[in-house]
Amino acid sequence: MNWKTFYAMLQRDGHVARRNLLPMLLQNLLQPMLLTFVFGRVLTSSGMMKTEYKNILLPGIMAISMVLSGIQAVAMPLIAELQFTREIEDRLLAPMETHWLAIEKIVAGMIQALVSGLVVIPAAWLMLGSGVHMSFDNLGLFAVICLLVALLSGAGGLALGCSIGQTQIGLMFSLVVAPMMMFGCAYYPWSALRFIPVLQYAVLINPLVYASEGLRGSLMPEVPHIPGLLVVGALIVMDTALLILGLKKFQQKTVS
């Protein structure tokens, strides 16, 4: 394994990300922030929602931001680079096995997902105003879940980026991303779905559910949530599956 090459590619992705920092942050964070404001501030302060709802919302927003930004950071450039312009060829010819390039993409996506997730906490806190009770007692669990969610978004981005073409990006958002966000238990806890049992079990295939519930459980343990160990287990399974799928697809896309 050629770490110099790996590191140089990570630097390249960092360089490009820094150059596009502002648009990237707006792209990833504006929508969740607006949602936070409307649901967490407008609806709660008008009395249409209980103040406690803020505590349910914040971890969910964080999960959405992490998953979305990782997917975007990996999938979008990848879709462009795998197009007929074959921009990625330069890196495929670098002295490193091809699958390490895919792993580098995932690591770059993970870093962006973690940055987005950590930016959300203070930003949402400011936006939600008073009445948010975060607990940092389970910092270990919180860190593990953050890493697993970051890996989820990076590996998911790889799998998505290698599966669709440029013309299908719109379709990806309406067919994959939008339902994932709505049924990802980000805006409500999983237990809120108990009145629609079919849906409650159907959403378990959605990885965002575990991201939201995991972050909720570690940051706001008093809110009902799926137990931490179950979440960690499910995330590990999903991460592994997406990683294998992504690497396989990447190999197919890059070697004819």
Added chain:
Amino acid sequence: MGIAIRTDNLRKVYDSPPPSAARGGGFSFGPQRSGPKEKSKKKFEVVALDGITFEIHAGEIFGLLGPNGAGKSTTIGVLTTRTRPTQGRAFIGEFDVWQEQVKAKLLIGVVPQRPNLDFALTAREILLFHGAYFGQSARERARRSDELLEKFKLVDRADQNVRGFSGGMMQRLSIARAMMHDPQVLFLDEPSAGLDPQTRLLLWEIVRDYNRAGKTIVITTHYMDEADALCDRLAIIDHGRIIAQGSPRELKSSIPGGYLLRLKFDRLPGDLVADLQQLPGVTEVRGGDQPGADVYADRGGPLIGPIVNATQARGIELRDVSIAEPSLETLFLHHTGRSLRD
């Protein structure tokens, strides 16, 4: 020390439309792929390479010549780790390209058929990052990129994003990038397609220069003159097979009766045509209504003496002689029955 290259019975069969790698096609959502209903029907299959075996000596300029779709780019794809052969092996130096990819990649630089520059970066950054991928130190990278930007006349646009570059500039930058890590072997896939004549000459000069430093060069082209002017040895490819290989001179002299001598006289040759037919090495003489004759023969210059003698014996004055040497064009025609442009 130069690096030799060898391929051993390479075969490549695409069973689905190739995913744009070496050939730059579209995405594989085409209709060919679907069709589980018609399982009995023969599936999509394209034989791109059909037993390609050749050897490229260390330090030579080797050309792969053939029409579009002959298999040139696929061959380059296999040699540069971008296309997995269905069968057969390829070696860069001592390394099997598919067993020891990384070691092979360290030895090669590739100029693709279509520029595949990193559009997120500026020209200088493309060179700097490329150097970094190959483990060059920061100082070495800076020095080398300055040198190459200068050499390829890209200095004034060095810090601009390459999105706005013209085709020729992108091509120049692609070549500079391939040379950035000073590879022992340089692959150029149709390098002069789309270049103006002046840039083309510059390219040839740069290729020759690089070759003088002991590097092996592999070039694909469908221009006869380019192959003729640049290459030490050639392989002519058609339909995934090598139909002839050797130096341009050897190849050309392999055409039977490949020379054409066009003669002009002061009057109609009459019986002279029959005399010319008897000369050694002549395969065909065409007289016609003009005061002249076209002599097809296996030699050029050596025939002039006998021709002069024959014309004088008949009292005819020889006004003009022009000798057309056998060209690769004629060679391709001879081997395939088709012109290169077909």
